[in-house]
Amino acid sequence: MFKIVDKKDLAPTLSRFDVEAPFIAKKRKAGNFVIVRATETGERIPLTIVDSDTEKGTITLIVQAIGKTTHIINSMEEGEYFLDVVGPLGHPTPIDNFGTVVCIGGGVGTAEVYPIAESLKKAGNRVIGIIGARSKELVILEDEMGQVCDEVIVTTDDGSYGMKGFVTDALKDIMNAEQDIKGVYAIGPMQMMRAVADVTRSEKIKTYVSLNPIMMDGTGMCGACRVTVDGEMKFACVDGPEFDAHAVNFDELLARNNTYADQEKMSLEAFLQEQECKVHDAQTEQYKYKD
Amino acid sequence: MRKQNNTNTKTNGKVNPLKPSERMKIPRHMPIEQGAEIRIANFNEVSQGFNYDLALEEAKRCLECKNPVCVEGCPVNIDIPGFIQLLLEKDYQAAIEKIREANYLPAICGRVCPQENLCEIVCLLGKKREPVAIGKLERFLADYEMAHGKFTPPAKAESKNQKVAVIGSGPGGLTVAAELAQRGYDVTIYEALHEPGGVLIYGIPEFRLPKHIVKEEVDRVKALGVEVKTNVIVGRTITIDELFDELGYDAVYLGTGAGSPNFLNIPGENLSGVYSASELLTRVNLMKAYKFPEYDTPMKIGKRVAVIGGGDVAMDAVRTSKRIGPEKTFLLYRRSREEMPARIEEVHHAEEEGIEFHILTNPVAIHGDENGWVKSIECQKMRLGEPDEKGRRRPIPIEGSNFTIDVDTVVVAIGQSPNPVIQQTTPGLETTKWGTIIVDENCATSREGIYAGGDIARGGATVIQAVADGKRASVSIDDYLTVKRGEKKKHIEKAPVE
Numbered sequence: 076m077f078k079i080v081d082k083k084d085l086a087p088t089l090s091r092f093d094v095e096a097p098f099i100a101k102k103r104k105a106g107n108f109v110i111v112r113a114t115e116t117g118e119r120i121p122l123t124i125v126d127s128d129t130e131k132g133t134i135t136l137i138v139q140a141i142g143k144t145t146h147i148i149n150s151m152e153e154g155e156y157f158l159d160v161v162g163p164l165g166h167p168t169p170i171d172n173f174g175t176v177v178c179i180g181g182g183v184g185t186a187e188v189y190p191i192a193e194s195l196k197k198a199g200n201r202v203i204g205i206i207g208a209r210s211k212e213l214v215i216l217e218d219e220m221g222q223v224c225d226e227v228i229v230t231t232d233d234g235s236y237g238m239k240g241f242v243t244d245a246l247k248d249i250m251n252a253e254q255d256i257k258g259v260y261a262i263g264p265m266q267m268m269r270a271v272a273d274v275t276r277s278e279k280i281k282t283y284v285s286l287n288p289i290m291m292d293g294t295g296m297c298g299a300c301r302v303t304v305d306g307e308m309k310f311a312c313v314d315g316p317e318f319d320a321h322a323v324n325f326d327e328l329l330a331r332n333n334t335y336a337d338q339e340k341m342s343l344e345a346f347l348q349e350q351e352c353k354v355h356d357a358q359t360e361q362y363k364y365k366d
Numbered sequence: 367m368r369k370q371n372n373t374n375t376k377t378n379g380k381v382n383p384l385k386p387s388e389r390m391k392i393p394r395h396m397p398i399e400q401g402a403e404i405r406i407a408n409f410n411e412v413s414q415g416f417n418y419d420l421a422l423e424e425a426k427r428c429l430e431c432k433n434p435v436c437v438e439g440c441p442v443n444i445d446i447p448g449f450i451q452l453l454l455e456k457d458y459q460a461a462i463e464k465i466r467e468a469n470y471l472p473a474i475c476g477r478v479c480p481q482e483n484l485c486e487i488v489c490l491l492g493k494k495r496e497p498v499a500i501g502k503l504e505r506f507l508a509d510y511e512m513a514h515g516k517f518t519p520p521a522k523a524e525s526k527n528q529k530v531a532v533i534g535s536g537p538g539g540l541t542v543a544a545e546l547a548q549r550g551y552d553v554t555i556y557e558a559l560h561e562p563g564g565v566l567i568y569g570i571p572e573f574r575l576p577k578h579i580v581k582e583e584v585d586r587v588k589a590l591g592v593e594v595k596t597n598v599i600v601g602r603t604i605t606i607d608e609l610f611d612e613l614g615y616d617a618v619y620l621g622t623g624a625g626s627p628n629f630l631n632i633p634g635e636n637l638s639g640v641y642s643a644s645e646l647l648t649r650v651n652l653m654k655a656y657k658f659p660e661y662d663t664p665m666k667i668g669k670r671v672a673v674i675g676g677g678d679v680a681m682d683a684v685r686t687s688k689r690i691g692p693e694k695t696f697l698l699y700r701r702s703r704e705e706m707p708a709r710i711e712e713v714h715h716a717e718e719e720g721i722e723f724h725i726l727t728n729p730v731a732i733h734g735d736e737n738g739w740v741k742s743i744e745c746q747k748m749r750l751g752e753p754d755e756k757g758r759r760r761p762i763p764i765e766g767s768n769f770t771i772d773v774d775t776v777v778v779a780i781g782q783s784p785n786p787v788i789q790q791t792t793p794g795l796e797t798t799k800w801g802t803i804i805v806d807e808n809c810a811t812s813r814e815g816i817y818a819g820g821d822i823a824r825g826g827a828t829v830i831q832a833v834a835d836g837k838r839a840s841v842s843i844d845d846y847l848t849v850k851r852g853e854k855k856k857h858i859e860k861a862p863v864e
Contacts, residue, residue, distance in 0.1 A: 098603045112560055118653070118662045119560075144662055159560040161597040291653065291663070294558050294599060295785050296568075296625040297645035301636055308629060308636065313787070327636050330738025334638045338664035345659060 077160040080133055082153045085215045088140040089183060090149045091125075097132030099124070099162050105194040106168030106285065106317055109134065110293035112159040113151065118144045121290045121312070123187040123262075124163060134160075137186035137215070143342040150350075164293050165316045168283070172199040173257035177249060178224065179242050179271060181207040181263020185216050187285060188262040193223040195260075201225050203253075205245045207263065211236035243270045256280050261320065265329055272320035282320035286311045288328055289335070302328050381454040382426055394496035395424045402718040406688055409572045409656060412715060413477075416499075421506040425453045427498050431490055436500060439488040441834035444468040446485060446500055453503060459516050462507040466520070469833060470544040470587065471537060473512060473579050476505030478570060479830040480709050512582060519589040523550035528616040528847045531556060531609045533600045533788065536564025537829045538621035538820035540587050541836030542843070547590035549844050554615075555587075556598040561652065564623055566829070568652040569644070569679070571686050574712075577651070601787035606795075606816065616850060617815045617843045620803060621836065624782040624821035630674065634732030635778070639668060639740035643675070643683040643779035650686050665690065668774030672696045672743050674729055675779035676706035677826075681713065683779045684721050695721050696771060700728040700748050700761045726750070728761065730768065732776055742770045784822050792816075800825060809839035810846075817843055 081093035099109060103124045112119045126135035140149040151157070168191050176195050180188035185206050196202045204224035208214045209232045220227050228245045229237030238245055242263070250256060259282040261271040268284040275282045288300040288311050295313035302311050303324035309315060382389070398414040399405075405412050416424060428450045436446045444465055452461035465472045481501035489497030511517055530546050532539045535557040543553045561567050563580040588594060600606060600622075609615045627642035629635050646665070649655040655665035671692045673684040676699035688695045697716065699706060702725050706713055717723065726748040735741045747767035750759040784801045796804045796812035802825050803818040805811055811818050819835025821827050 098598070102603065116654075116661045159597050161558065161560070161599060161603070163602060164599070291645065291648060292559065292568075294625070295787070296627070297648050298627045298629070298642040299645050301629075303636055308631075310626075313785075327738065331636065331638055333737075334666060335664045338658065338666070342659055342662060342664070 076156040076158065079151060079153055079155050079157065080131070082151070084149075085137065086213050088149070089213070089215055090138055090140075091186075092136045092138065092148075092151075093128070093131075093133045094136060094157060094160060095132055096134050096160050096162075097129075099160065100127040100129050100132050100134050103127050103134060103163040104167035105170065105190040106165060107163035108165050108293070108316065109136070109160050109162030110164065110290070111136070111148070111157055113144065113148050113157050115158060117147065117158070119159070119291055119293065120144050121164070121287070121293055121316075123190075123285070125186045125190055137183060139183035142339050143346040146343065146346060146350075161293070164312060166314070168194065168260070168317055170194045170198050175201045175203065175253060175256050176258040176260065177203045177205065177246060177256060178220075179205040179207070179246065179259065179261040179263070179267075180216075180220075181242055181261075181267040182209070182213065183215075184261075184263030184267070184285075185214075185220065188260055189216050189219055189223070191260050191262075192220060196223045196225075200257075203249055204228070205230065205242045205249075206237075207231075207242035207245075207267065208236075209233065241270065242267060243274050246271060246274055250274070250278060250280075258283070259320075260284075265325060265332065268320060269325040272323070272325070276321050283317045284320040284323065285316045286318060286323065286328065287316070287332075289332060302331075381451060382428075382430070384426055386429055389427050389429060390491065390495055392423065392427050394427070394499055395420045395502075397499075397502050402715075402720070405573065406719050407691075409689055411576050412573050415476075415509060416502050416506040421453065421503060422456075424499050425450050425503060427491060429490055435488040435490065436485040436498075439485040440468075441484060441830050442469045442837055444485075444504075449507065450498070450500075450503060453507065458507055458510045462511045463520075465504055465507060468837075470541055471583050471833060472504050473508035474537065474566060474575065474583055475830055475833065476501055476508050477575050477579070478566075480828060482710060484830065512579070517586060517589075519586065520548055522548050522590060525552070526550040526847065526851065528552065528851060529554070529614060530617045530619065530843060530847075531600075531613075531615040532619045532621060533606075534558075534564055534621040534623055534820075534822075535562035535584070535594060536621055536623050536820065536832060537566060538623075538832035538836040538839075539564065539619065540584065541833045542619045542621065542819075542840050543592045544587045544590055545837060545840035546843060547587070547592050549840070551844075551847065553590075553592045555592060555594045556600050556604075557594060557596045558599040559652065560596050562594045562596060564621075568648045569682070571647065571651055571682050573685070573689070574682065599787065601791040606788065606792040606813075610815065616847055617817065619809075619836075619839055619843065620788060620811070620816065620818035620822055621820050621832065622785060622788060622822045623832075624826055625785045626783045627778070628781045628783055629778055630729060630780060632729060632731050634734055634740070637732055637734040637740045637776075638738050639666065639774055640732060640776045640778065643673070643679045643777055644782060646683055646777050647679070647686060650690075656690060666775070667692055668740075670694045670696075670771075670773040671775040671777065672698055672729075672771060672773045673777040673779055674698045675781075676701065676708060677779065677781070678708045678712060679782075680779035681708045681716050683777045685712075685716055685719060687775070687777060688719055688721060692775070696724055696773070697721050698724045698727045698729055698743070698745060700726065701758065702726060702750060705750075705758045724771075726761065728763065729776075733770070740774055740776055742772045743776055744768055744770045781826055782821070784825075788822075807838075808842040809835055810842055815846065 178192040204227040300311040305322040486497040653663035654661040667690040748761040820832035
């Protein structure tokens, strides 16, 4: 049992959890993730470790409610417990003093790229951050990124905040202005990571993406997370999750991630309907008492 | 406390009045089983085992040989004639305790141990007739004890004040933990998954080994004072060296199994609808995907399923698939039926359940549709050539024999390799080129105080071999720790050698 010691809602559908996991807190490095199973009937899902506090023995996770499992997690509150948390998993991000680097986060990916930006800054790099979101209320960790980056650019798809456009538009601007970008780290939706890879490919800028294929055990046991990188089969959980963006077969990965699309949809709809019924029942209950 | 049973096994003539010639005339009894038609629609256990009458009648078949070769055939040397005599005396509790002296996991091994290749294959009765159904008798006794709640933990030696960490809670780890706890050591099991049992929980299906049986056997290990910590990946959450240096363990046993699935390396293996057997079985067994949407983990078995392989895992995968309800379920195997490494009993069960076997069939490519989903599997016909180094006839492709089978789901069940995380994070731990950990005949690794057995040392083995390794390693660890605390070593010369 892993206690939620702090929970904050960062944006609609985005919540931040500090979870008691002292061994993981001590061990984790930028780029690591954990597998969480929140409830007895729940799935095991991978979540990137955003931060940790070794004194308090906690790790920080940021979760976007997309499917049923993430909706359940985000409905949990301080003082409640996740049933299972295991990690730290995956290879940590290779960190060195490269020079100028760009760290790109799209949506909840900002939470995942933040610890990498922080480590790269500590290692002496000049770090430029790009935060992308659909609209203003979904922009997260702008202050935190500001503290670990030399410069932060925010883009929104609808132009409600920062620059109107995609993270790739901001990246192109930076590439035009900067002569010597040594590396790009991009974490976000698969389409975004692919678009970033396409932008940096011709310039031969080393680009890393953190892949989020379907996972189950997260320990190399099931092979669900297999991806093709440079023509070879890799397990994202133990060989990754970060890979050379220019070598990843994104088409295959996008298709594989679609495997359970209809079950996921069905699960979520049933869950949301159940939640609505609960709210409705609670309201009916209230009215009953008022009468 | 367990009572001492100094039962004389030479009660010939008293308990069983039948003459050997009469015993030989009794045909081997078949266990009660769910019919194939019914069981393919559920996940309940196929075999119900023996009832009292069947068990007693079957036990009468034992010839009570002066030189019981079955005991030699058993990897953990259970006193088979001894427990059969106690069974005939209807002292069922004494009989199961006799088994537990040699094997702490009888309810599990009575179900999944390949007795037909071990104790039963050497049974003298089998020379002319069918061997005694030793495995089914073991299971009967284990089930008797569970049904009557008669288990009491065996006596423990005085505390040695030394700590042992066991990595992995599969059959090997559970055995080491039980053996060493009885010898007075403080034992902690570390398990990576959220439930203890290893392959017994995630791999072997409910219909062959019900999970409540595994839970109960794990509880019996815990009843000896063994602590089980789940959600700890040794090598990641904590390293072996930290177990020694920071948590003060005196010895470590590695029973981490072979958990990394092998693939065929043929085109199309990453299409949607292609599973490793490990993934399919873990989804169904550990995550209860067959109860989706009550459980959140999904599973997608289509209308036509092909499982590739001929071992026990392939049988488990194909029979699991069948129960999810496709129209057609195929098993593709590149050699002939005789070369299949799976238990004969399970091959029979699969055939009864309507699995279509395509033998001498080797998949060469998986083809997909425009959405990246499996639509067919292309195979090549094979013929058998000369025997290989293991004595199995080598399959040779027949040129121009390619054909395709329309399928929408493919399950690859061609074996597993060791997970490398401990080897990578433990300096000085020597491994083979296949990634298995190198051990000597006492299960000692290249690092002092670290022992290993089961699949992590053998590559691919069976539950009972893991148990046997666990027993041998326990003797070695006891000796090592005896020396470490300054006492003379006791039984290193007695350690059984293969």
